[in-house]
Amino acid sequence: MFTMGEDMMKQWATNWEKMMGDQLEKLVTNEKFISEMSKSIAATMTGKAMYSKMLDEQMAAMNLPSRTDIVKIMQKLTDIEERLVDLAEKFEDYTEAQGSRPAAATANQNAAPAAEGKSKKHKK
Amino acid sequence: MAKDKELNEMPEEYREMVSRSVLKCYTEADRRRLGMEPTRKTAVFRQASWTLNRCGEDFKSDYDPVVIVPSLINRNYIMDLLPGHSLLEQLKASGLDVFIIDWGEPDAGMGQCGFDHYISVWLKRAIRQVKKITGRDKVQLAGQCIGGMMAALYASHSELRKDISSLFLLTAPIDLADSGLLSNWTGTEGFDVEKLTAAYQGIVPAKFFHASFPLLDPRSQLSKYRRLLENFEIPGFKEIWEALDIWGSDNVDFTKKAFTELIQTFYQDNAFFKGEFSIKGTKVDYKDIDVPVLSLVARDDHVFNEKAARAIQDCKAAKLGKLDYHVVPAGHVSLIAAHPVRITTYALIKEFLTR
Numbered sequence A: 001m002f003t004m005g006e007d008m009m010k011q012w013a014t015n016w017e018k019m020m021g022d023q024l025e026k027l028v029t030n031e032k033f034i035s036e037m038s039k040s041i042a043a044t045m046t047g048k049a050m051y052s053k054m055l056d057e058q059m060a061a062m063n064l065p066s067r068t069d070i071v072k073i074m075q076k077l078t079d080i081e082e083r084l085v086d087l088a089e090k091f092e093d094y095t096e097a098q099g100s101r102p103a104a105a106t107a108n109q110n111a112a113p114a115a116e117g118k119s120k121k122h123k124k
Numbered sequence B: 001m002a003k004d005k006e007l008n009e010m011p012e013e014y015r016e017m018v019s020r021s022v023l024k025c026y027t028e029a030d031r032r033r034l035g036m037e038p039t040r041k042t043a044v045f046r047q048a049s050w051t052l053n054r055c056g057e058d059f060k061s062d063y064d065p066v067v068i069v070p071s072l073i074n075r076n077y078i079m080d081l082l083p084g085h086s087l088l089e090q091l092k093a094s095g096l097d098v099f100i101i102d103w104g105e106p107d108a109g110m111g112q113c114g115f116d117h118y119i120s121v122w123l124k125r126a127i128r129q130v131k132k133i134t135g136r137d138k139v140q141l142a143g144q145c146i147g148g149m150m151a152a153l154y155a156s157h158s159e160l161r162k163d164i165s166s167l168f169l170l171t172a173p174i175d176l177a178d179s180g181l182l183s184n185w186t187g188t189e190g191f192d193v194e195k196l197t198a199a200y201q202g203i204v205p206a207k208f209f210h211a212s213f214p215l216l217d218p219r220s221q222l223s224k225y226r227r228l229l230e231n232f233e234i235p236g237f238k239e240i241w242e243a244l245d246i247w248g249s250d251n252v253d254f255t256k257k258a259f260t261e262l263i264q265t266f267y268q269d270n271a272f273f274k275g276e277f278s279i280k281g282t283k284v285d286y287k288d289i290d291v292p293v294l295s296l297v298a299r300d301d302h303v304f305n306e307k308a309a310r311a312i313q314d315c316k317a318a319k320l321g322k323l324d325y326h327v328v329p330a331g332h333v334s335l336i337a338a339h340p341v342r343i344t345t346y347a348l349i350k351e352f353l354t355r
Helices: A004-028 A031-061 A067-099 A103-123 B002-023 B028-034 B087-093 B115-134 B146-156 B181-186 B206-210 B218-230 B237-249 B256-268 B306-314 B342-353
Strands: B041-047 B050-055 B066-069 B080-082 B098-102 B139-144 B164-170 B293-298 B323-328
Touching (some): A004 B218, A031 A067, B002 B218, B028 B237, B066 B115, B080 B087, B080 B237, B293 B342
Parallel strands (some): B066 B139, B139 B164
Antiparallel strands (some): B041 B050
């Protein structure tokens, strides 16, 4: 299926793949390399965080909401949604408990005001 | 003549596939063309970013419903990749009523939601909904990868455990010390997750942590396009290759608290294994799991090695003879899709969930 040129290309690709695989594997298992990479990324991210903080201050000086403010509002919305769903569940539980009360108890409860009424009438 | 034509056409299609893969420019049309996610899903509950879906159309079942907890890192459609490569399809064919959680895309407002919240509030709520919908008292809880760890955490809590009749873990880690490259990376000096995520508010973007994922298995990454070319003419190969590539590039953001906990609490402190992680203020211990457990582990897993899952053998269920533990000769994902071994996996799962 492959011509001589294609065979050579295939051989070259296999060699390249093996060599790169070996090197990359050495790299990703090298503790020193990973440690240095982590430190470098952490330093970059700390810089980015400081820049974001500066931007927040600038936004506040202009009396404009910053991303931090928006995230705070979003967190409040998440909390409100959580409480609403929680309340809905409690209400469901309550109505279910009411619905599943023994029929006799419910009947007695319903009958009570009527009986009371009757007795009042009787008194009259 | 026909073969010549085929050979001439093949590289063009191959080039297009490689180009889509390299540029990650997949669209909904690609997913439809491949027939991804063949199982119909109906949303039965929604909150924040997550949705509880009920699978299939026929919900009659003699068994407790199955609730699947997918990983927080990737999309849940790895369970329903393509026809013939779908765990959901198999579970439905076994007569099970299946529910699957879609964690969706968390937003910055969910930044304070960590594993405790995911498990004790959201997963509990999902199970409550399933119980209400099906009228059953208990569910069969299943989880894959980090989702499996979440399911195991749920089953470890004395109160929450009352909701479940069995636990099915798919490549789920418990002991994260020396569990592979990820644990080595997080354990190196200078790996400070607070500093690494200092610039992010609320969520840690997928592109931040997914950049490192190909490095977990560099050889496989380097050979992926060669393997595609070599197997291009095998029926079905290019479809499954592309479906897996779409899934692999469709990543999800993490809430900042969950990401920090995953690294600090679970990887660096190994808190679940040590029984130091608290849910609803109570410390949980996987050794307390006493419901029947099926744990399927991938022998060639590049994310968590077999040791990470082996700890489940110390739980009460194992001592009571209620643990089925199998090491399957496959990878982290190929256990349930793409690899012929998936047929064995499906049979093991079906046998366990329909007991």
